[in-house]
Amino acid sequence: MLDKKYNFLEKEAKWQNYWFENDIYKFEPNKNKKIYSIDTPPPTVNGKIHMGHLSSYMHIETIARHHRMKGESVYFPFGFDDNGLPTERYVEKVIKKRAYELPRAKFIELCLEETKKLEDEFFSLYKSAGFSCNLKQHYSSISPRTQKISQQSFIELYNKGYIYHAESPVLWCTECRTACAQSELEDAEIESTFNYIKFKIAGTEEYVTVATTRPEMLCGVVCVFINPDDKKNAHLLDKKLIVPYFNFEVPVLTDELVSMDKGSGVVMCCTFGDTVDKEWQRRHNLPIKKCFTDYGTMTELAGEFQGLKIIEARKAVIEKLRENGLLIKQENIVHNVSTHDRCSTPVEISVKPQWFIDVLSHKKELYDAGLKLNWAPKTMRARYLNWVENLAWNWCISRQRYFGIPFPVWYCKNCGNVILADIEDLPVDPLKDKPKHACKCGCTEFIGESDVMDTWATSSLTPQISTDMYTQKGLDDSMVPMNLRPNAHDNIRVWDFYTIVKSLYHFNKLPWNDLMISGYVTSADGSKLAKSKGNNTNSPQKIIETYSADVTRYWANSLTLGKDTAFSLIEFDNGKKLINKIWNASKFVLSFLENYTPQEQDLEIMDKWLIEKYKDLYVRYISLLDKYEIALALNELEKFFWNFCDNYIELVKRRLYNPDIYGEKQCNSAKYTCYYVLLGILKMFSPVLPHITEEIYMNFYAERENSKSIHISNYLNMGEDANKTLIENGNKVIDILSAVRQFKSENNVSLKTFIKDIKVSSKINNFIKQAEVDLKAVCSINEIDYKDGDFNVEIGEIIPDEQ
RNA sequence: GGGAGUUUAGCUCAGUUGGCUAGAGCAUCUGCCUUACAAGCAGAGGGUCAUAGGUUCGAGUCCUAUAACUCCCACCA
DSSP, X not given: OOOSSOOHHHHHHHHHHHHHHTTTTOOOOOTTSOEEEBOOOOXXXXXXXXXXXXXXXXXXXXXXXXXXXXXXXXXXXXEEBOOSHHHHHHHHHHHTSOGGGSOHHHHHHHHHHHHHHHHHHHHHHHHHTTOOSOOSSEEETTSHHHHHHHHHHHHHHXXXXXXXXXXXXXXXXXXXTEEOOGGGEEEEEEEEEEEEEEEEETTSSOEEXXXXXXXXXXXXXXXXXXXXXOSTTGGGTTSEEEOTTTOOEEEEEEOTTSOTTSXXXXXXXXXXXXXXXXXXXXXXXXXXXXXXXXTSBBOGGGGGGTTOBHHHXXXXXXXXXXXXXXEEEEEEEEEEEEEETTTOOBOEEEEEEEEEEOOGGGHHHHHHHHHHSEEESTTHHHHHHHHHHTOOSOEEOEESOSSXXXXXXXXXXXXXXXXXXXXXXXXXXXXXXXXXXXXXXSOOOEEEOOOEEOHHHHHTTHHHHHHHHHHOOSSOOTTOSEEEEEEEXXXXXXXXXXXXXXXXXXXXXXXXXXXXXXXXXXXTTSOBOOSSSSOOOSOHHHHHHHHOHHHHHHHHHHSOTTOOEEOOTTHHHHHHHHHHHHHHHHHHHHHTTTTOOOOOOOOOHHHHHHHHHHHHHHHHHHHHHHTTOHHHHHHHHHHHHHHIIIIIIHHHHHHHHOHHHHOHHHHHHHHHHHHHHHHHHHHHHTTTOHHHHHHHIIIIIHHHHTOSOGGGSOOOOOOSOOOHHHHHHHHHHHHHHHHHHHHHHHTTOOTTSEEEEEEEEESOHHHHHHTHHHHHHHHTEEEEEEEESSSEEEEOOEEOOOO
16 A cells, blocks of 8 residues: 655656656557647757746646546657757857857857757756656757758748848847847846037037937948927038048938937937937938947947947047047936847847848738737737737848858859759758759859858747657648647747747648746746846756655646746645645545445435535536646645545544444445545646656556556546535535534534534535434534524533543 | 736735635644644634725626836837
8 A cells, every 4th residue: 555654756756767668658649539739848958947947847747737638649749949049158158168269060069069968957857847748759959850841941931932131230249249139139227328429510610419328339420310390400401510520521311200309309320329220221221331340349430449349439439529529418327228138238230131031011910810829828918919019120030150050042153143952952051062053144153151040940840840750741730730839928029929920921820729828937036037147046956856846846836827926935835735635645545445346336425425526626627727727727626635635534534444333335435435536636636746646546546447657547527517506515514514623622622522412503404414424423423403494503512531 | 108917814825707704825823642644633813805986786806097016018319
């Protein structure tokens, strides 16, 4: 039978190995079974996983196991996102060198080595958490198979006209030395100065004041703007202004984006200081002047400041302006700046040929897709819609980096024409491979594209990449829409958005039906946990070793979906108590069932009551989990379980112990009820607490049910139409029990102390009489008198305990 | 500036489509070693459900306004 104490360290490892070795969670499609498919988030391989990630996976776990217990074939694949900038940044930190300091091939080799190490760590963590995804077979976003799918997607979208190559303004990170996408931006508050600078009006001795936070860009000024309604400055319109210190003339133009109340109402425009400059350049067809290099140092345009970094140049220019009496005043300000999420460097705007996926022309379809998808919780839809509405840039998918999937593209040396690889040759590396055919112009010399793709250009294909492990069909829509995309809310604008883009463009289909969005786990002080920050002091490994995987899963699944929660260890104590209780209750109940084989029979009234309550719970539990209301479902189940322990078991204990006094049939009735209700409870707990439920199941039920694991059995359905009247009436019996307990507690006597008699008034006395034997036994009362009337319990004399 | 969320007991939070006396855990207090569990059990105290209006037979729940905090987005001259 069950051990006296439950040793989770030993048992959890035992069952994890058992599941792994016996392929318990293997995906076995079967005509008679519905498929439930999950687009599992592949963890980005760029550092240690933290409790936030872990809790999010534990939600997915519960849903996967829930559908398995419902008898569906669950496709729960697993993979790693191990290419791209996040991984490169991680590897640069580990090897303490920047990528450009090493030969390209050497750096890529190091990336592969380091990611392998991290992936092994992830793998063992996922196993120790009891995850039921297919750990034996997983995808990698840098593998040749994935490269093939990703390159094919590029070629198809290029041919469909969604992808274009252009030299246009692009968000640029001078630290990572690459273009980036709008979704990689993060706000940061930065202290700066607002500088009021004198611009001389050409041909006069008069000045006009221009305010700027970026005086280092004076060398790149192309014009000055005023608002068309600005009467005060209207006289400037036919004049030229002289850029201070750099001494060249620029025209004065009008644009309604200029606010008259900021600074002097006169604003300088360079290409490009910020996103408004980008807009002005487009509207007014302004010349493009690059005043800093891709590495963030000033160009020859800056004259004596050439070679200085942007920040250094800013200080130096201000100093020169001050010396020359061109600086009127400075205000200290704190303003929000867009920074790159990978390195926190302020993002600049630059111009370089890049590959783009057009999203701006398809905002409407993308928006509508958000309306059609089923979001859990519902409010997360607004975040997606808000993002789509505010899109300002097409999706730049080229990165001037190394460890990514190459573009299947060459350029003709002669005419510059774009040559695409043939689909059957994929994957290709244009720096090593050559195109099969000559260019249309007859030229046979080519330059391979050296940029690599944004990591999201590939991970946006996870429905195809992950299902390919099963279908072997590559870029294919036969398993789309998948049932579920789960992730945390930070990925709505990134992974979710990009996946929707690709699925619509390729297949004109939604990638999934449902999205389940988890909240963040913050550190105790409310700050964000991040792989890159050092504030994840409670490592998942440590927590699981200390508290067990089951308790950790209990904690994660008690969190409200979508809501951020400060991490607190106190919450783990509830889980510990629950596990302990399940163990003890099962140990107790099963000790009576060793030689018992359940047989249909007439049941005692309170046994019927419990089974009706079980039916009621069963229906609500399944329906809540179907709606991704995990915490609510778990809460309902817990309430039922504690009621089972504290009321039902207490009520039938005497019958179980003493068939000679209470009758063989009455004893078997309790055994029958315990056998099935406990089994049903264990099965319902099994998605959240897979280890302890497996241990109990395998010790007792497995051979009786002829099953290899609780996790490939189905939930126990004892009927779905609960008899509400029976439940209500039974609850009244429990009320009587409570009244007696309260009386004894208030009189400071033990619960086993006898009471001479009680008087029950109710309108269901015939019902209560059927439970009289149990009631007398659990309450230690000698007599019950009945009266007709409103419900009331009067307690009689206490019979003192014999010494 | 746009959007979303939160505000319920000392603390952390549940509360589904409006419906009996607003719940749980922790903490506090009282009692009980009850033939599973003292890591337990039985009880008790503790709330103007942020504020002000409104709809309704009935509001923690719906509507309007206000306040505080959090997040996302935009602004960034």
